Amino acid sequence: MDRILEADVVVVGGGPAGINAALASGRMGAKTILIERYGFLGGMSTAALVYPWMTFHTEKGDQVIKGIAQEIVERLQERGGSPGHLRDTVGFVHTVTPYHPEIYKLLAVEMLKEAGVKLLVHSFVDEAVVEGDRIRAIQITTKSGRYEIRGNIFVDASGDADVAYLSGAPTYQGRESDGRTQPMTMKFRMRGVDLEQVKAYMLAHPEDFYHKTPFAKLREIPLTGVQGFYTQWKASGVPINRDQVLFFTGPEKDEVLINCTRVQGLDGTDVEDLTEAEEIGRRQVLMMSEFLKSKIAGFSGASISAVGTQIGIRETRRIAGAYSLTIEDVVQGRKFADVVARSGYPVDIHDPSGKGVIAADIEGDGAYDIPYRCLLPKRIENLLAAGRCISTTHEALATTRLTPSCMATGQAAGTAAAIAHLDRTIPRKIDVSKLQLELRKANAVL
Structure with missing residues (x-):
């Protein structure tokens, strides 16, 4: 009973x-x-290691999400679990919130x-x-x-x-x-990353990174995220259907969260598709790890520190x-x-079948x-x-x-x-x- x-x-x-x-x-x-x-x-x-939280603010920096969400951030800050809202050094949004x-x-x-x-x-x-x-x-x-x-x-x-x-x-x-959904992503963390090397390479090769990266402020503010390394990725031959490297820093000082795997064409509500997605995602994690260690500045001494308990689901x-x-x-x-x-x-559609991301900003007051x-x-x-x-x-x-x-x-x-x-x-x-x-x-x- x-x-x-x-x-x-x-x-x-x-x-x-x-x-x-x-x-x-x-x-x-x-x-x-x-x-x-x-x-x-x-x-x-x-x-699924979805990290950091993006975003509590408009592109201009006005905070439009508070309430319990902001209370959680503040209570995390009190116990060393978050630095609070930081500028997004990818440049896609105004702030990100590591935790x-x-x-x-x-x-x-x-x-x-x-x-x-x-x-x-x-x-x-x-x-x-x-x-x-x-x-x-x-x-x-x-x-x-x-x-x-x-x-x-x-x-x-x-x-x-x-x-x-x-x-x-x-x-x-x-x-x-056609009912197709945004792709799934198996996220993972790596430690032993030299973020100063990463930043130095970005400053020396700005053309290789997202066009909204705030290079003018990059020497003064902490590195929170990186999107680019276009040249290395294009030459990599890694069989993942995407067009760039994306990672975010933290929570530890030598640690990053990698958002680069992409599993397309499978249904996140179907047990057999999910079974296949988990295997594909974990294979891609190992591919990405080897690529990053061998080709990306600051990663030569890095190693995997965590992989998602499950694959990340964007849409079902x-x-x-x-x-x-x-x-x-x-x-x-x-x-x-x-x-x-x-x-x-902003709108951030990860293509259900292609390589890219379709983005669109918000007009008016930005919210x-x-x-x-x-x-x-x-x-x-x-x-x-x-x-x-x-x-x-x-x-x-x-x-x-x-x-x-x-x-x-x-x-x-x-x-x-x-x-x-x-x-x-x-x-x-x-x-x-x-x-x-x-x-x-x-x-x-x-």
Whole structure:
């Protein structure tokens, strides 16, 4: 027989979106449970080594994501787990935010305990019990058997829209023309990197790096990221379908995070495709490591220090919501009356089949609004989405999928879930102005 647990709000997915959703809900006084399949929190930020967090600011440097996300950064800083927001020396965005994944894992658990949230790890959601247009419960498989988790309001922060899919809510996947998704990446870290050599080579060969690299400031500011080494990559012969080397520094002084592998044409929701992707990704890690050590300045004495627990997923399913954010909304910096989060991250589409990245900046004040309607799936009335699986087009997902944006929509979804429970209504019928007031009280930027 299934063991039964009950809560007011049930959050599925312990990544940054789910953590912030559970924190927001718990702090509002709702009895909250957070379900996570791994034995630790952090989602792609820890399991897949997605690093650093990009970005809390607009291109001009205005901070548009604060709230719980900023609180986490500050608490990481207090314990030496982050230097805070630093200038992006790639030049793609204004700031990046390095963090120590092990410190983040523990801090998240401590904050959830402070908020009274019950956490269940090693728990895989595989069924939704639906009655009419409501989820009555979800089923999880655990080491100690099956559990039924009953709730009033559910938040899908799984990244893959798992709860929405299992409950019968309509979802989309990939680009509209052929369903293909942005590639997966197996990220890895190397230590023993001489970053002074890297910087010296960049200053001597600026033509070999991304055109927005801030060379004029590079002697004064710490190196946080590098995109380029075009000449070496073009001559490398490494069979990875991309056009440049990309890595970010930290968290240790001689350490970098390599974002160079690329696995295309496979489905991140298909177990056989995922099995193949993990093998391909790890083979590419070894190829990249040997290339970097033999051809790139500063890497001759480096070695692999960590590889992702799983391959990084940029795109799978997303909900079909009351509104789908479009690339026009993003690029034009559109404002919405029901805004619940903002973002200054530009469009960043990793080509599903080609080598490159399609990028587009945000007009106006450099930020766009994410409306509450993007969090509301069709058909299922007591469900909200947060993070990577909110309602967008394929192109708009290329900005909303970034971690700070996911943190912001997570806080919005958790707050909305608590309000819906406390007001004895459904998310679609809550007073959005009340939601916005609560978010502003919690230091969110709207």
